[in-house]
Amino acid sequence: MNLSWSNHEDHHYWRRSRNLRWTPFPLQSNKLIGGGISLGPNGQRVLASIAPSALSFVREQGFEYPSFTFANQDGKILGNIPFGSKERYKYGQIMTTRATVHEALLLEDSELDGKVHWSVKVSHVRETNNSVHVEFEDGTVEQCDLLIGADGARSQTRNALFGEEYKPYYDGLTGFGGFVPLSSLAPFTQEAIQNVTPSITMGRVGGFGYSLLNPPNSPSQKLFWFSHCEIEQPLPRDTPRINMMPLLLKRHGSWKSRYDDPNDPEKTLFKQIITVACEGKEENSWFMLPRFFTPLLPHWTSIHGLSKEGSESGIATNKGAGRIVLLGDAAHAMPPEGAQGVSCAVEDSLTLALLLKHYLSQDVTHSESDLVGEAIAKASRSYEDIRMPRVNKILSEAKGKADRKRQITWVQDKIREIAVWIISWLPESYLNDEVFAYEVEVNVAKYLGVSQDSL
Numbered sequence: 001m002n003l004s005w006s007n008h009e010d011h012h013y014w015r016r017s018r019n020l021r022w023t024p025f026p027l028q029s030n031k032l033i034g035g036g037i038s039l040g041p042n043g044q045r046v047l048a049s050i051a052p053s054a055l056s057f058v059r060e061q062g063f064e065y066p067s068f069t070f071a072n073q074d075g076k077i078l079g080n081i082p083f084g085s086k087e088r089y090k091y092g093q094i095m096t097t098r099a100t101v102h103e104a105l106l107l108e109d110s111e112l113d114g115k116v117h118w119s120v121k122v123s124h125v126r127e128t129n130n131s132v133h134v135e136f137e138d139g140t141v142e143q144c145d146l147l148i149g150a151d152g153a154r155s156q157t158r159n160a161l162f163g164e165e166y167k168p169y170y171d172g173l174t175g176f177g178g179f180v181p182l183s184s185l186a187p188f189t190q191e192a193i194q195n196v197t198p199s200i201t202m203g204r205v206g207g208f209g210y211s212l213l214n215p216p217n218s219p220s221q222k223l224f225w226f227s228h229c230e231i232e233q234p235l236p237r238d239t240p241r242i243n244m245m246p247l248l249l250k251r252h253g254s255w256k257s258r259y260d261d262p263n264d265p266e267k268t269l270f271k272q273i274i275t276v277a278c279e280g281k282e283e284n285s286w287f288m289l290p291r292f293f294t295p296l297l298p299h300w301t302s303i304h305g306l307s308k309e310g311s312e313s314g315i316a317t318n319k320g321a322g323r324i325v326l327l328g329d330a331a332h333a334m335p336p337e338g339a340q341g342v343s344c345a346v347e348d349s350l351t352l353a354l355l356l357k358h359y360l361s362q363d364v365t366h367s368e369s370d371l372v373g374e375a376i377a378k379a380s381r382s383y384e385d386i387r388m389p390r391v392n393k394i395l396s397e398a399k400g401k402a403d404r405k406r407q408i409t410w411v412q413d414k415i416r417e418i419a420v421w422i423i424s425w426l427p428e429s430y431l432n433d434e435v436f437a438y439e440v441e442v443n444v445a446k447y448l449g450v451s452q453d454s455l
């Protein structure tokens with residue numbers, strides 16, 4: 001299927017959801033999705049397998065970049081760290097908006113609208129011996145052979161596997177960010193910042209990053225910016241952005257960059273972005289996200305047991321049928337550091353799909369329902385074997401990077417600057433191959449002991 005903007009108009013604005021309320025069709029409401037997102041080469045490789053048109057759409061709209069520039073708050077460049085070049089990994093790292101990725105995936109399947117029940121929320125999940133019962137907030141209940149819980153960091157499905165001990169917790173860091181039109185910045189800054197690789201400026205009280213969002217020289221180019229700082233208690237999500245201006249200016253207002261207007265000391269890049277972001281009129285151009293982490297889960301499927309909420313008897317058990325499978329952030333809430341959340345989620349999806357296809361196609365002599373139950377149990381176990389070691393490693397590294405963003409001393413800051421400089425000299429293969437060169441099909445075939453062509 002060929003995707004283009006004209007598809008946009010082919011969809012009706014309003015849909016009737018299952019509970020018979022009229023709701024905006026997700027394609028039109030995607031502007032609510034918020035922030036920017038960086039898509040790694042490994043995630044793009046998966047999209048090339050399962051949603052090739054969506055990948056082309058994202059790549060056409062996004063800003064491709066091979067490295068991140070790191071600077072300090074005095075404007076000194078510390079180094080350029082490779083972050084997924086096209087030459088090495090076939091698909092170069094892409095910065096785009098979340099809304100673009102969402103839209104691309106919705107457009108990939110022209111019949112999606114008829115297959116998805118929009119605007120209904122799962123309220124309770126429970127596994128029996130031969131099925132999963134899913135209750136929705138509108139009171140309806142559905143039954144299925146297998147439930148894939150891809151319902152994000154605050155997963156309701158996860159409650160069927162675990163109790164309170166694995167609830168997400170606020171880790172003391174809050175992220176801020178948004179989009180500012182390039183045209184809203186001083187002419188000198190606009191000119192100087194065209195085509196530059198994304199940059200992160202690191203100070204002792206947090207960091208500030210920015211990146212272009214569209215291919216170079218696009219009309220209406222926007223700058224995506226993000227910042228984070230330690231805040232003891234999460235602020236309400238609807239805190240007016242103008243109220244955040246003093247905090248952001250206090251932290252970053254005196255920082256320098258190569259893109260400060262030399263004719264006007266008030267027009268430093270950071271001051272300009274913060275002022276436009278906090279005073280600007282554009283809606284959906286701003287987000288504030290208190291960061292929640294989930295402790296590392298000991299397993300991702302119900303094969304190891306169910307919580308009292310998820311079991312049929314209402315008593316927690318250490319035996320399950322593996323018919324509930326967590327995927328993406330529901331299994332491993334991924335922080336922004338490393339920009340691997342989407343890539344890991346799509347790798348999970350493809351791995352699970354290939355395993356199910358493999359086990360369901362095997363000859364068995366049992367009845368059909370036994371066959372399905374057995375195949376699901378085997379796929380669940382294999383999914384955990386393949387995915388958990390890789391994702392837990394990526395997750396621990398991302399969490400380590402997040403912890404280094406907290407307030408630090410002058411000495412720690414200098415050590416970090418030296419470390420960045422050293423890392424910037426390391427070859428891309430050493431830094432990134434393990435994460436970016438990963439191929440799902442190769443790893444599934446190796447695990448199953450079959451050829452890749454047979455998958």
Ligand SMILES: Cc1cc2nc3c(=O)[nH]c(=O)nc-3n(C[C@H](O)[C@H](O)[C@H](O)COP(=O)(O)OP(=O)(O)OC[C@H]3O[C@@H](n4cnc5c(N)ncnc54)[C@H](O)[C@@H]3O)c2cc1C
Nearest residue numbers: 037038121122151152156328329334336339340341342343
């Ligand atoms: C500030 C920030 C920046 C990030 N930057 C990047 C980045 O640059 N690159 C990157 O790869 N990753 C990034 N991540 C991580 C990335 O956003 C996540 O890893 C990714 O979105 C996970 O996808 P998911 O589909 O598993 O979950 P989600 O994207 O959270 O989707 C879950 C879906 O489930 C639905 N849902 C939830 N509960 C229910 C329910 N009860 N019933 C029905 N539906 C439900 C939600 O509405 C949602 O549509 C970032 C994260 C943060 C917080």
